[in-house]
Amino acid sequence: THTIIFDTDPGVDDAQAIALIMAHPEIEVLGLTTTFGNVRVETATRNALLLTELAGQTIPVAQGADYPLVKTPHPVPAHIHGADGLGNQTLDAPSGQAHELSAAQFIVEKTRERPGEITLMAVGPLGNLAMAIALDPDVVNRVKQVVIMGGSAARGGNVTPLAEANIFSDPHAAKRVLTADWPLVMVGLDVTLDTVITPDRMARIAEGQGELGKVLSQSYDFYADFYRSAIGLDGCCPHDSCAVAWLIHPEFFETVTGHLDVVTEGTAEGQTIFAPAERQYVSDRWSQTPAVQVCMKVDGEAVSSWIEKTLT
Numbered sequence: 411t412h413t414i415i416f417d418t419d420p421g422v423d424d425a426q427a428i429a430l431i432m433a434h435p436e437i438e439v440l441g442l443t444t445t446f447g448n449v450r451v452e453t454a455t456r457n458a459l460l461l462t463e464l465a466g467q468t469i470p471v472a473q474g475a476d477y478p479l480v481k482t483p484h485p486v487p488a489h490i491h492g493a494d495g496l497g498n499q500t501l502d503a504p505s506g507q508a509h510e511l512s513a514a515q516f517i518v519e520k521t522r523e524r525p526g527e528i529t530l531m532a533v534g535p536l537g538n539l540a541m542a543i544a545l546d547p548d549v550v551n552r553v554k555q556v557v558i559m560g561g562s563a564a565r566g567g568n569v570t571p572l573a574e575a576n577i578f579s580d581p582h583a584a585k586r587v588l589t590a591d592w593p594l595v596m597v598g599l600d601v602t603l604d605t606v607i608t609p610d611r612m613a614r615i616a617e618g619q620g621e622l623g624k625v626l627s628q629s630y631d632f633y634a635d636f637y638r639s640a641i642g643l644d645g646c647c648p649h650d651s652c653a654v655a656w657l658i659h660p661e662f663f664e665t666v667t668g669h670l671d672v673v674t675e676g677t678a679e680g681q682t683i684f685a686p687a688e689r690q691y692v693s694d695r696w697s698q699t700p701a702v703q704v705c706m707k708v709d710g711e712a713v714s715s716w717i718e719k720t721l722t
């Protein structure tokens with residue numbers, strides 16, 4: 411069993427990933443922690459609560475970062491995820507409330523209770539993880555591993571030609587998290603752009619998910635309109651679900667060990683720079699950052715059929 415804390419900014423693809431972690435028998439979810447990103451953090455918290463309630467589950471939701479650490483926040487991408495993060499649906503308010511601890515405190519506390527056991531999964535901007543390190547630097551020694559959806563090693567960006575959305579939203583936080591000394595896996599655009607959920611696959615998923623399925627499918631339709639107009643794709647890339655797929659089926663992916671850094675300012679702001687360990691560089695700065703694993707290739711069909719199987 412994988413015991414996880416899931417840090418998220420739901421968000422259409424986040425919502426599907428949340429459905430996956432709730433459905434998978436080998437995943438124990440200690441809590442969801444929320445951040446700004448696809449929506450403001452209050453909306454992210456509301457969506458996280460709502461999604462757990464629609465699935466009939468009681469999972470703590472701890473609210474976190476409402477702004478980037480340093481940069482000026484950019485407007486929420488309402489044309490991609492809807493103003494509500496779920497493709498503009500009319501939904502009742504959740505009945506539950508956010509946890510009394512903040513997201514970063516929640517991460518610090520839970521890893522104190524269960525040192526070495528918890529996988530931190532982060533599929534939004536990385537402020538909560540950065541703040542957890544700031545609150546208690548020893549947290550890096552207590553997590554089992556960190557799996558993030560974000561960044562791009564060789565594929566370019568989706569917000570700018572170089573930057574992926576989660577990293578671009580808070581590059582200073584990302585730099586702290588991606589260069590911290592904990593075992594980290596980056597599941598970025600290099601693999602998520604090669605994974606597609608087609609409309610017919612989504613229809614079968616929706617049928618398998620009851621009340622939650624209706625919300626997932628309506629949000630998918632909105633997200634699919636964006637993919638169609640932006641890149642002419644008939645389907646959506648399930649970015650955040652790919653990180654969950656890695657946790658359960660790392661064999662679907664090819665990873666390369668190396669070192670990461672993040673550009674925090676200027677034209678390349680939000681770019682992740684990946685230096686594979688097998689390459690020799692004249693500058694030794696790269697070998698001084700901790701080693702990470704970066705997903706470079708994926709069997710996209712295996713991932714999307716596993717998503718369907720898990721949700722039906």
Ligand code: BDR
Binds near residue numbers: 423533559568
């Ligand atoms: C990432 O950005 C967000 O819009 C998605 O939820 C995903 O986490 C993809 O770049």
Ligand code: CA
Binds near residue numbers: 533
């Ligand atoms: Ca996300």
